[in-house]
Amino acid sequence: xxxxxxxxxPPPDYLPPALLDQARPLALARGEHLFRQDDPVRHLYFVQAxxxxxxxxxxxxxxxxxxxxxxxxxxxxxxxxxxxxxxxAEAVCPSRVLAFPADAFRAALAEDxxxxxxxxxxxxxxxRRQCSRQxxxxxxxxxxxxxxxxxxxxxxSGRLVWRAPLAExxxxxxxxxxxxxxxxxxxxxxGIIERERRVIxxxxxxxxxxx
Amino acid sequence: xxxxxxxxxPPPDYLPPALLDQARPLALARGEHLFRQDDPVRHLYFVQAxxxxxxxxxxxxxxxxxxxxxxxxxxxxxxxxxxxxxxxAEAVCPSRVLAFPADAFRAALAEDxxxxxxxxxxxxxxxRRQCSRQxxxxxxxxxxxxxxxxxxxxxxSGRLVWRAPLAExxxxxxxxxxxxxxxxxxxxxxGIIERERRVIxxxxxxxxxxx
DNA sequence: CGTCGCATTGATATCGCTCAAATCCGGTGG
DNA sequence: CCACCGGATTTGAGCGATATCAATGCGACG
Numbered sequence: 124x125x126x127x128x129x130x131x132x133p134p135p136d137y138l139p140p141a142l143l144d145q146a147r148p149l150a151l152a153r154g155e156h157l158f159r160q161d162d163p164v165r166h167l168y169f170v171q172a173x174x175x176x177x178x179x180x181x182x183x184x185x186x187x188x189x190x191x192x193x194x195x196x197x198x199x200x201x202x203x204x205x206x207x208x209x210x211x212a213e214a215v216c217p218s219r220v221l222a223f224p225a226d227a228f229r230a231a232l233a234e235d236x237x238x239x240x241x242x243x244x245x246x247x248x249x250x251r252r253q254c255s256r257q258x259x260x261x262x263x264x265x266x267x268x269x270x271x272x273x274x275x276x277x278x279x280s281g282r283l284v285w286r287a288p289l290a291e292x293x294x295x296x297x298x299x300x301x302x303x304x305x306x307x308x309x310x311x312x313x314g315i316i317e318r319e320r321r322v323i324x325x326x327x328x329x330x331x332x333x334x
Numbered sequence: 335x336x337x338x339x340x341x342x343x344p345p346p347d348y349l350p351p352a353l354l355d356q357a358r359p360l361a362l363a364r365g366e367h368l369f370r371q372d373d374p375v376r377h378l379y380f381v382q383a384x385x386x387x388x389x390x391x392x393x394x395x396x397x398x399x400x401x402x403x404x405x406x407x408x409x410x411x412x413x414x415x416x417x418x419x420x421x422x423a424e425a426v427c428p429s430r431v432l433a434f435p436a437d438a439f440r441a442a443l444a445e446d447x448x449x450x451x452x453x454x455x456x457x458x459x460x461x462r463r464q465c466s467r468q469x470x471x472x473x474x475x476x477x478x479x480x481x482x483x484x485x486x487x488x489x490x491s492g493r494l495v496w497r498a499p500l501a502e503x504x505x506x507x508x509x510x511x512x513x514x515x516x517x518x519x520x521x522x523x524x525g526i527i528e529r530e531r532r533v534i535x536x537x538x539x540x541x542x543x544x545x
Numbered sequence: 546c547g548t549c550g551c552a553t554t555g556a557t558a559t560c561g562c563t564c565a566a567a568t569c570c571g572g573t574g575g
Numbered sequence: 576c577c578a579c580c581g582g583a584t585t586t587g588a589g590c591g592a593t594a595t596c597a598a599t600g601c602g603a604c605g
Binding site for chain 1: 390392398399400401411412413414415416420440443444445446447448449450451453454455456457458459460461462464465467468469471472473474508
């Protein structure tokens with residue numbers, strides 16, 4: 124019974140009404156799949172609430188999180204360039220998405236250069252966030268990866284609400300859950316973070332803690 | 335004396351002549367910078383020959399390779415969305431690039447929806463390659479990262495020509511050079527690869543070597 | 546011939562992974 | 576209300592892989 128409490132994110136206001144009319148709302152329970160590898164790309168998705176992740180199963184049985192889509196973002200928009208998905212997508216927590224028909228979306232972009240530019244810029248911004256994730260994965264020590272995530276994802280006051288089990292965060296960081304638990308424990312002991320339930324708070328947000 | 339021997343890659347044919355006319359060719363020596371962090375974004379770059387990398391200096395003195403631009407690709411096009419660069423860019427080997435004025439590029443996109451769509455699709459394809467790099471970094475063992483790179487970057491016959499020192503490849507893989515040397519040595523001993531100078535050849539291209 | 550950058554190899558320390566076990570917590574059903 | 580259950584979290588011990596430090600070889604080039 125997907126019923127996320129937070130309010131729904133409206134789709135970007137630069138989208139033309141004709142496109143918005145064709146959007147179909149979907150609700151996903153935690154763990155439910157939005158699409159699977161090799162599925163044909165029929166829709167472009169916008170996340171209104173919750174969070175999605177795109178995963179590729181690895182040969183060792185684990186899964187690599189290729190990207191995440193949070194509320195207010197398009198998700199897997201790079202699929203626009205191809206006809207089939209190269210990974211699976213599932214909801215990290217109860218989520219709501221808007222599904223736009225892919226060809227209608229392409230047509231709208233081709234017809235309206237202004238729209239296409241705006242969308243391209245949104246993709247560019249998205250690419251930057253992906254770069255940040257990559258920078259994080261290049262850090263070799265667990266402590267640094269964790270701090271990188273916290274400083275990047277926490278709000279101005281240093282608070283980060285993680286709605287899924289921490290094993291999910293470990294996966295995001297390409298760490299084992301035990302390592303993450305221990306690292307968070309150490310950071311807490313050192314007074315660098317506080318923890319309560321699903322909330323983690325950086326005591327000195329914006330401070331250069333890395334390395 | 336930047337004088338790369340390979341032929342120059344022509345810019346994409348979907349670019350309008352008006353835009354091509356404004357492109358300025360640049361030649362870069364190995365290690366030369368194309369732009370630096372905090373520089374204003376005045377140009378969009380297309381790589382005609384050689385290879386570029388965008389790097390962010392880390393607090394520990396090392397540098398993280400955020401992305402690479404190879405011949406035939408746009409480089410750092412996500413900068414279109416912002417006004418200042420967030421990282422440095424330098425040539426990995428002697429290179430040639432075309433510099434398009436950023437505002438002319440934006441204007442051309444806004445004016446021509448067809449062009450904007452094509453460019454957006456190119457960005458999407460680029461995003462997929464970035465995803466692949468990320469997947470690589472999520473692999474925990476050095477051997478798997480190396481094989482992932484080889485299988486992804488080698489041509490059909492399994493050949494990969496690496497024009498820069500191997501330390502550059504180590505950096506790309508977020509490994510220490512020594513680890514890469516040792517790993518390549520093992521793979522060679524096991525008959526999985528062959529090496530000669532700057533050329534690495536996978537003996538069984540396309541084979542599922544990752545575990 | 547000397548130097549410099551790159552490649553290679555060895556020894557050691559450290560970190561994160563792995564396996565294992567215990568505890569906590571929220572939710573469910575009696 | 577309480578007992579129970581499963582998932583999530585914590586903690587421990589040991590091992591293996593990679594980083595780190597150090598030394599040497601090697602080839603290009605001035």
